Amino acid sequence: xxxxxxxxxxxxxxxxxxxxxxxxxxxxxxxxxxxxxxxxxxxxxxxxxxxxxxxxxxxxxxxxxxxxxxxxxxxxxxxxxxxxxxxxxxxxxxxxxxxxxxxxxxxxxxxxxxxxxxxxxxxxxxxxxxxxxxxxxxxxxxxxxxxxxxxxxxxxxxxxxxxxxxxxxxxxxxxxxxxxxxxxxxxxxxxxxxxxxxxxxxxxxxxxxxxxxxxxxxxxxxxxxxxxxxxxxxxxxxxxxxxxxxxxxxxxxxxxxxxxxxxxxxxxxxxxxxxxxxxxxxxxxxxxxxxxxxxxxxxxxxxxxxxxxxxxxxxxxxxxxxxxxxxxxxxxxxxxxxxxxxxxxxxxxxxxxxxxxxxxxxxxxxxxxxxxxxxxxxxxxxxxxxxxxxxxxxxxxxxxxxxxxxxxxxxxxxxxxxxxxxxxxxxxxxxxxxxxxxxxxxxxxxxxxxxxxxxxxxxxxxxxxxxxxxxxxxxxxxxxxxxxxxxxxxxxxxxxxxxxxxxxxxxxxxxxxxxxxxxxxxxxxxxxxxxxxxxxxxxxxxxxxxxxxxxxxxxxxxxxxxxxxxxxxxxxxxxxxxxxxxxxxxxxxxxxxxxxxxxxxxxxxxxxxxxxxxxxxxxxxxxxxxxxxxxxxxxxxxxxxxxxxxxxxxxxxxxxxxxxxxxxxxxxxxxxxxxxxxxxxxxxxxxxxxxxxxxxxxxxxxxxxxxxxxxxxxxxxxxxxxxxxxxxxxxxxxxxxxxxxxxxxxxxxxxxxxxxxxxxxxxxxxxxxxxxxxxxxxxxxxxxxxxxxxxxxxxxxxxxxxxxxxxxxxxxxx
Amino acid sequence: xxxxxxxxxxxxxxxxxxxxxxxxxxxxxxxxxxxxxxxxxxxxxxxxxxxxxxxxxxxxxxxxxxxxxxxxxxxxxxxxxxxxxxxxxxxxxxxxxxxxxxxxxxxxxxxxxxxxxxxxxxxxxx
Numbered sequence: 048x049x050x051x052x053x054x055x056x057x058x059x060x061x062x063x064x065x066x067x068x069x070x071x072x073x074x075x076x077x078x079x080x081x082x083x084x085x086x087x088x089x090x091x092x093x094x095x096x097x098x099x100x101x102x103x104x105x106x107x108x109x110x111x112x113x114x115x116x117x118x119x120x121x122x123x124x125x126x127x128x129x130x131x132x133x134x135x136x137x138x139x140x141x142x143x144x145x146x147x148x149x150x151x152x153x154x155x156x157x158x159x160x161x162x163x164x165x166x167x168x169x170x171x172x173x174x175x176x177x178x179x180x181x182x183x184x185x186x187x188x189x190x191x192x193x194x195x196x197x198x199x200x201x202x203x204x205x206x207x208x209x210x211x212x213x214x215x216x217x218x219x220x221x222x223x224x225x226x227x228x229x230x231x232x233x234x235x236x237x238x239x240x241x242x243x244x245x246x247x248x249x250x251x252x253x254x255x256x257x258x259x260x261x262x263x264x265x266x267x268x269x270x271x272x273x274x275x276x277x278x279x280x281x282x283x284x285x286x287x288x289x290x291x292x293x294x295x296x297x298x299x300x301x302x303x304x305x306x307x308x309x310x311x312x313x314x315x316x317x318x319x320x321x322x323x324x325x326x327x328x329x330x331x332x333x334x335x336x337x338x339x340x341x342x343x344x345x346x347x348x349x350x351x352x353x354x355x356x357x358x359x360x361x362x363x364x365x366x367x368x369x370x371x372x373x374x375x376x377x378x379x380x381x382x383x384x385x386x387x388x389x390x391x392x393x394x395x396x397x398x399x400x401x402x403x404x405x406x407x408x409x410x411x412x413x414x415x416x417x418x419x420x421x422x423x424x425x426x427x428x429x430x431x432x433x434x435x436x437x438x439x440x441x442x443x444x445x446x447x448x449x450x451x452x453x454x455x456x457x458x459x460x461x462x463x464x465x466x467x468x469x470x471x472x473x474x475x476x477x478x479x480x481x482x483x484x485x486x487x488x489x490x491x492x493x494x495x496x497x498x499x500x501x502x503x504x505x506x507x508x509x510x511x512x513x514x515x516x517x518x519x520x521x522x523x524x525x526x527x528x529x530x531x532x533x534x535x536x537x538x539x540x541x542x543x544x545x546x547x548x549x550x551x552x553x554x555x556x557x558x559x560x561x562x563x564x565x566x567x568x569x570x571x572x573x574x575x576x577x578x579x580x581x582x583x584x585x586x587x588x589x590x591x592x593x594x595x596x597x598x599x600x601x602x603x604x605x606x607x608x609x610x611x612x613x614x615x616x617x618x619x620x621x622x623x624x625x626x627x628x629x630x631x632x633x634x635x636x637x638x639x640x641x642x643x644x645x646x647x648x649x650x651x652x653x654x655x656x657x658x659x660x661x662x663x664x665x666x667x668x669x670x671x672x673x674x675x676x677x678x679x680x681x682x683x684x685x686x687x688x689x690x691x692x693x694x695x696x697x698x699x700x701x702x703x704x705x706x707x708x709x710x711x712x713x714x715x716x717x718x719x720x721x722x723x724x725x726x727x728x729x730x731x732x733x734x735x736x737x738x739x740x741x742x743x744x745x746x747x748x749x750x751x752x753x754x755x756x757x758x759x760x761x762x763x764x765x766x767x768x769x770x771x772x773x774x775x776x777x778x779x780x781x782x783x784x785x786x787x788x789x790x791x792x793x794x795x796x797x798x799x800x801x802x803x804x805x806x807x808x809x810x811x812x813x814x815x816x817x818x819x820x821x822x823x824x825x826x827x828x829x830x831x832x833x834x835x836x837x838x839x840x841x842x843x844x845x846x847x848x849x850x851x852x853x854x855x856x857x858x859x860x861x
Numbered sequence: 862x863x864x865x866x867x868x869x870x871x872x873x874x875x876x877x878x879x880x881x882x883x884x885x886x887x888x889x890x891x892x893x894x895x896x897x898x899x900x901x902x903x904x905x906x907x908x909x910x911x912x913x914x915x916x917x918x919x920x921x922x923x924x925x926x927x928x929x930x931x932x933x934x935x936x937x938x939x940x941x942x943x944x945x946x947x948x949x950x951x952x953x954x955x956x957x958x959x960x961x962x963x964x965x966x967x968x969x970x971x972x973x974x975x976x977x978x979x980x981x982x983x984x985x986x987x
Contacts, residue, residue, distance in 0.1 A: 492943075503943045574877060574896050577918040577925030577932070600877040604916040604927040612927050615979035616913040647980045661980045857881040857889055858869050860967050 050078045053356065054139050054149035056129045056299065058083025060092060061329030061345040062155030063111055068353030070119055076357060079121045080147045082139065086126040087179055088113050093342065095182050099210030105179060110493055122147075132303045134322060151324055151356060154300060154311060158293040158330040158340070163198065167260030172271040173287045176207045185288065189214035192285035196220075196274050198257060200227040204290035208249055211288070219250040219282055221257065221274070231382045235398065236405050236421040240380070243403065252282070260287055295331045295338045310338035315363040317352040328352050335366055342495055343367065361571055362543070368435055379519070381427035384417035384434050385409055392416065395448050408448060413441040425515040426450030439809040442769075474520070475513045480506040485517060489524040497521065539578040541571050546582070546796035553586050559595040560587060577603075582797035585684070585722065589792050592834035599849050605682035608854060609841045610667055613660065618667060620659040622676035623717065626691045626709035626729075627655025633676060640673045654688030654726065656681070668855055671842040677717070678842040684798075685720045686727070686788075689713040690738065694731035694748070703748025705731035708777055712746075715781055718838040719788060719831070722795035722804070727784070740768050743801040744784050749773075753780050757787055757813070758805035766802045769810050772818055786817050786827035789834075793827075865954050865961035871898060872958065879915045879924070881905055882962065887972030890951050891915035892960060893935050895922060900960050901935035902953045904971045908933075908946025911977045949974070 053069075055062050058081050066079060083089075087109070094108040116123040127141040132152070139147045160175030162168055172188065174181050188195075189211055197208040200222030208218045220227075226237030227244075241251055256277040264270030264285060273281045295310035305321045306312045310333025312320050317332065319325045328348040330340050339345060344367035351364040388394050388409045395408045402422070408430065409417035414437055418430040429450055433440060440447055468474070470483035488494060488504045500517055501508040507517045537543050544552075549568065558564045561583050565575065575583065584601035599607050610618035624633070637657060641649055648660040656679055662670055671678075681687055691709035695701035709729040719725070728739040729746040739745025741761035745768050747754045752775040759768025771787075774780050790813065795804040805813055817824050839847035874880050874894040881889040882902075891905040891914050899922070905915045912928030922935045932941040938948035949971035954961040963970075977983075 572921055574920050576920045576923075577930060580918065580920060600875055601918070603918060608916070612913075612916060613979050614910065614912075614928065615976050616911075616916075617979065647982070851875055851878070853873065853875070853880065854878075857883040858873070858892075860866060860868060860882045860884050860890070860962065 051076065051150040052148055053077035053079045053151045053153065054147050055079065055081045055153040055155065056132075056139065057155035057157055057329070057331075058085070058087075058089055058123070058125065059155055059157050059329060060089065060110065060342065061157075061349055062153060063089040064346050064349040065153060065155070065326075065328055065352045065356070066119075066121070068350050069356050072353065072359065073357035074119075077151070079119070080149075081116070081121055081123045082127055082129045082141055082145075082147075083123070083125045084128040085178055085180070088116065088123070088125070090179065092178070095176075095179070096206035096210055099182050099185055099207065100213045101210075107490075129299060132299065134303055134325075137324070149324075151326065153352070153356075154305075154319075154325060154327040154331065155329040156296040156299055156331045158338075159296045160289065161292045161294050162289055163257060163291060165257055165259050167262055167271065168289075170260055170262045170271040170287075171265065171267075171269045172285055173260055173289070176203055176288050176290050177293075181288075185211060185286070186214065188286045189216050193217055194219075194284045195286040195288065196282060196284040197288045197290060198274075199290035199292070200224070200251070200253075201230065201290060201292070202228060204288070205244065207288045207290055209244075209247075211286070212248055216286070217250075218248075219252060219284070221252050221255050221282075223254065223256055225253055227251075228380075232380065232421070233387055233407060233419050235396075235407070236380070236382075236419055239400060239403065239405055239421050252276075293330070293340065295333065297331060300327070300331070307333070309333045309336065315351075315365060316355045317348055317364060318355070326352050326356065334364060337366065339367065341367075346495060379420070379422060379424040381420040381424040381430075382418065383427070383431050384415075385411075386417035386419035388417070395444075397448050406448060410440065410444075413439045415440050415447070425519065428515050428518050436807065438807055439811065442810040443806070468516075474516050475504075475506040475508075478505040478508065480504050482520065485520050486524045489521060494521070538582065539576055541575050541579050542568060544568055549583065550586055550590070550794070550796070553583075553590050557591065558587060559591055561598060561601060563587075575601075585720065585797050589720065589834075592830075597849055599851060606684070607851070608664065608667065609678060609682060609848075609850065610662065610664075611682040615661075617661045617663055619681075620662050620667065620670055620674075621652065621656050621679040621681035622674055623679040623713075624656050624676070625713050626689055626706050628691075628706060628710070629657075633674075636674050636676075640670050643673065644670055646670075652681070652688070654681075655690050656688060664855055665857070668852065677840050680717065683720065684723050685718065686713070686716050686725045688726055690726070690728040690742070692730050692732075692736035694729075698731060700734060701731035701748070702750045703731045703753065705729040705737065705746075705748055708746060708748070708753070708780060709737075711777060711781065712784060716785060716788065716831070716835065718835055718840070719792070721788065721792050722797050723800045725788065725791075725801065741765060742768065744768075744787060746780055746784070752776070755780065755783055758801045758810070760800055760802040762800075769805070771814070782824065782828045783817060785831045786824040787813070789827040789831035790816055792831070792834075863952070863966075864964040866964040866967060868892065868960045868962050870958055871900060871955060871960055874900065874960070877919045879917075879919060881913070881915045882967075884967050884972075886968070887970075888974060888976060889913075889915065890962065890967065892953070892962075893919055893924060895919060895935070900953050900955050902951035902962060903933070903935065903938050904949040904951070904974060906948060906974055906976065907931055908938075908940055908948050909944065911975075913976075914948060 089111040091108045091110050097103040127143055127145055129139055130142045131140040137149050160177045174184055195211045195216040195218045197204045198221045200220050208220045212218045226234045227241050258275045258277045260271050261273040264272040271287055273283045275281050297307040297311055300311045301307050305319050311327040311331055313327050313332045313334050317326050317328050319327055329345050348364050351362050354362045392409050392411045397406045404422035407419045415433045468482050472482050474482050485504050485506050492503055494500050507514045536545055538546055564583050580601040584598050587595040588597050604612050610620055644666045646659045646662055650658045652658050689709045689712050691706045694705035695703055712727055725743045727744045728737040728742040730737040730739045731748045735747055739747050741759040745756040754773055755771045756768035757771045760766040791801055791804050841848035841850055845852055877896055879891050879893040883889050889905040890902050893901045905913050907914055907926040909931045910928055912926045914924050916927040917924040923932050925932055931944050933948055938950045940946045951966050952963045
């Protein structure tokens with residue numbers, strides 16, 4: 048069969064990324080032809096500044112070398128500008144007469160620099176800053192001439208100025224606004240930036256309006272010699288770089304009569320609204336009125352366009368929320384959202400001009416709507432997430448300014464500034480990834496997004512506490528802005544729906560099985576993946592207890608074999624010890640089992656239980672039977688331990704019988720599955736020996752009753768539990784604890800601990816549901832008791848717990 | 862000619878699940894069944910850190926390793942990019958609901974690969 052013909056006009060980052068995505072999923076569908084106006088293969092435009100500054104070479108910023116095109120059988124015409132397209136005959140014409148027919152056309156002409164319409168703009172030495180040719184001209188000029196003027200105090204202008212200064216020129220930056228980078232920074236941060244750049248040797252003329260460029264330089268008298276301002280003053284110069292903005296390059300599209308409005312207008316599938324055979328991605332495309340200029344949105348567009356070109360027809364681009372996180376000459380900047388503030392907004396500001404740190408958070412209606420950080424940007428991604436999630440920050444307002452990194456983050460030696468770290472320093476403590484490894488992977492594999500770095504290096508892929516550091520590394524290794532993310536995060540690659548949408552659909556449509564969910568919500572894969580199936584299984588069973596049927600094949604191995612898999616494929620067994628109390632009889636049975644099954648390690652856990660490690664899968668059933676104690680669910684996303692102190696029964700300080708309270712809680716709520724593991728603790732007095740302050744629910748006995756704390760965590764990030772309420776009786780403790788757990792079970796997203804759930808919905812919301820709504824609280828407690836009533840112990844009631852016992856015994860082939 | 866050895870019925874393997882097949886020498890062979898009732902066989906060992914693939918979640922024509930979630934193709938044993946590695950494959954035949962493996966492969970294929978050690982045993986070997 049004859050292959051279809053795909054022609055791409057414009058050989059830049061967004062377009063080539065589209066081809067890469069296309070070749071990944073449909074390598075043989077098209078004969079591909081590419082036209083590029085520049086005489087180069089695809090290179091990383093964002094890294095022109097490091098080239099100008101002499102930190103990298105042109106060869107180093109090439110993303111797709113010539114061989115890439117030939118290896119993929121792509122016909123590449125460089126240095127040929129497409130000047131005409133016949134949409135009826137479907138032929139593309141270049142300026143030298145080269146023709147190419149197409150079935151599908153991809154227009155990625157990017158953008159053009161805006162040139163101020165002043166007299167003298169055509170003089171020699173007056174250039175824009177957009178491509179390799181401009182960069183080379185600046186490098187050459189710096190060798191022979193002394194003075195330079197950069198018009199424009201935005202990101203690009205400052206980078207050009209910095210580069211020229213490093214190449215030995217005396218540089219003046221002209222900016223029409225009173226402060227620098229006014230679209231990314233507020234005036235305070237802008238002034239801090241100016242001061243810091245002045246200290247490095249740049250000169251600034253703020254509020255200056257250019258009137259004309261004066262010629263007469265060089266032997267032929269054609270070179271620019273000075274720039275004249277409206278107030279009559281002049282500055283002598285040999286080079287003028289205009290960096291006053293870019294405009295989508297729609298010249299070709301307009302000549303083809305494609306509808307253009309602030310760019311080539313495209314729909315959610317990146318097809319032009321005028322002609323469905325023609326796609327457009329990148330800076331030239333206007334999607335829902337926005338032409339994006341940052342890499343991450345362009346790559347999202349590329350993915351969608353490729354998917355449609357491959358005739359899969361799934362996936363839509365729905366726009367991106369972007370943040371700016373820039374690296375200008377060793378200065379960290381971050382801004383996102385409405386950082387300028389405005390009507391109805393409040394601001395929290397921390398300013399340390401001497402230390403060069405400035406942070407501003409803008410809040411509206413209890414939500415974070417903007418952030419502007421200067422000097423210390425490690426919390427940028429944290430603020431960006433809060434912004435995107437749009438959750439109430441009322442309960443964390445007092446801590447908000449100090450960011451996520453100030454409290455108990457572990458695993459990266461307390462580093463918060465990636466630039467200052469040596470190459471051998473560990474960034475990701477979970478997966479042992481050093482700064483050097485990450486930077487190398489970014490450079491060598493051409494990585495652009497956080498997700499790509501996670502996939503390739505595993506850095507920040509486990510606990511995620513080093514995400515901010517990895518983003519900083521991406522920023523100064525790959526350049527530019529990479530933190531833009533889709534507005535809504537999909538559960539996984541199998542669907543576009545997020546966790547919340549899936550939970551709501553299951554409740555609204557009474558979906559009782561994973562298959563129902565996949566069919567109703569148009570899942571892309573027949574039976575999901577290892578990430579969505581366990582989540583959906585949890586959602587149906589927790590939303591419809593006793594009606595939805597649990598699917599063991601959709602549970603991870605620990606919950607399928609009811610033991611914890613170890614690195615050598617053996618398992619660990621942790622029997623339940625109510626409230627951490629045991630007896631001689633239990634210990635004797637455990638000891639006998641250890642001898643009988645030659646269990647190599649016996650360890651006391653942090654949760655006051657006993658762990659038997661290294662049990663062979665074949666022995667699990669017999670070990671459970673011999674010990675005869677209930678399952679401890681130490682392997683499950685379920686209620687695990689209830690840690691207690693000795694309490695008033697023995698302790699001379701104890702005010703309440705914490706051991707009994709703990710046992711009662713455990714007996715009432717064991718076998719309770721949840722979005723993630725759940726741990727309780729009960730202390731008998733405020734000395735809090737059971738460490739109730741870092742548990743999902745912590746109960747602390749006081750003379751007049753019990754204090755209840757929620758959403759603590761002792762893991763990756765030590766989170767102190769919030770005081771929730773004061774209760775009088777053990778019955779109340781059961782009811783309030785149960786209601787809190789049931790709310791979390793019904794609303795939490797899979798793998799979301801209580802701390803993250805409460806952070807997402809806000810503590811005030813949880814208080815309203817549990818403390819203020821008495822009928823609602825009782826209903827939740829009843830729903831939990833209903834769900835748990837008669838639930839089987841999976842170590843003994845195999846059939847009821849749907850334990851497939853065939854798994855324990857291998858088939859023998861001998 | 863290869864000699865096929867009868868292992869079990871297709872129905873002995875859970876849908877979207879697997880069974881381990883013990884052999885005289887070497888690690889077990891994992892036999893997988895997907896939702897289309899296709900049967901696949903790989904050495905029960907992830908190319909990453911030796912995890913038992915038979916204990917993973919099966920989806921589509923892939924299995925996720927239970928240790929670190931590497932996604933391994935059931936048809937070819939290959940890890941999904943950007944991870945790199947391959948689990949040895951075993952020939953499978955399904956005939957009237959019965960699963961067969963190649964006797965020669967069972968006896969000799971990939972018998973040199975072992976599981977990583979854990980517990981006190983790993984200190985001795987380290």
